[in-house]
Amino acid sequence: MTDPAIADLSKDAAARAAVALVEPGMRLGLGTGSTAAIFVRRLAQRVSEEGFALRCAATSKATAELATSLGLGVEELDEIGWLDLTIDGADEVDPDLNLIKGGGAAHLREKIVATASERMVVIADQGKVVDRLGQFHLPVEVIPFGWQATRKLIQRALDRLDLTQRPILLRKRGDAPLRTDEGNLILDLALEAIPDAEALAAELSSIAGVVEHGLFLNICELAIIGCPDGSVVELRREDMA
Template sequence: MPQHPEPDPAKLAAARAAVALVRNGMKLGLGTGSTASVMVRELAARARAEGLSLRCAATSKATCELAESLGLAIESLDEIGWLDMTIDGADEVDPDLHLIKGGGGAHLREKIVAAASKRMVVIADPTKVVEQLGAFPLPVEVLRFGFETTRTLIRRALDDLDLGDREVLHRLKGSEPWVTDEGNWILDLHLKCIPDPVALARALAAIPGVVEHGLFLGMCSLAIIGKPDGTVVRLDRNADIDADMLAGEGDQP
């Protein structure tokens, strides 16, 4: 088994609590990022120890490689169909369980997988919980074709929302553009705060050339926040989520 550093205790606590929700036979979406990686390791260990039969779709090439290296078989989303649950990390979580995602640049696949899931469970440490979204730069995946035109249209949309003086930065890896799993580029919107996430999401989605933005609104039904002492806090959108989740058989969300 590949060696890896001891995981952060808060991420480990959140990951373990989420993996405890998994039942034999479930169809799962596996998120991307450092917290999701801890979850994938915990899930693989539990599946091995208990002989669980699971069907898993990955939200990135990196997660696919990690899961397969740990013995979890990954199938394409379309092979599996609707999922019982996706477990993923987040960059910010607000009190309505609205999210910013895409710090790892995987928010396009993450959103598709979450949309195909009956439940999206977010795992995070307390630094991700915010009163208002926007301190974390909002990632927007953009087609390379007409990239500067799309950036200008985004700036105009921000102007209309009184967010006009904010930076819209091309994400780089070294001196080269950062390329997503789908071959696109990313703009990071340094907004400082997002007073109206719904309006911003609508404005960004209306711009040709925007493939997907990192606002996940109304998608997450449970956030599990791990604390450094190993305890967790659950932020529920639906009070009956656990009973509901156990009853789910992967029908259409």
């Protein structure tokens, strides 16, 4: 397990490198999570020092509130129309730059923003880089109506993919079910490993009641991985061929 202090240094290294990608006047997507929050703070510092303008769309209410409190202008995605760049964190990054996201319960908005961008860049510490996706629980956002029936359909889909007897956990905040910004529920799939992410994504997307899953496939172009010494490693999609 990565030491929290080392992870924070690594996250900050990745965030600082990502801030350097931002150009004045950009239409920028702001991610959600601990690493994305560090990026937002570093970005606000640079904007304050250099005095240039940005148009930002946030992937969660929490990110919007943080960015606004730091002086960044946040607009609705529909007001901006299309984004030049989205910078966000990830819970897992595999060698093909496929991701699991949703640990912060914002993967629906995160995927909308990421796919409404010319480029998506992920920032993470080394502990998020994995050989195969699945050790981190895969979040699936579902509507509250009939959610237990939706869970049964998800279980049947897992059975078809030989992922039998994998726990499907209702995410909670305290004693109550966690609600997303859209008022939905999160089911966390404890899969251990995902042998075929494309097949799983297709199965989940076909289920009535599933709003969105946390598999981000063929979306990320660049991953900036922070190291404890302040350096970064850049993984690019073209390098994976």
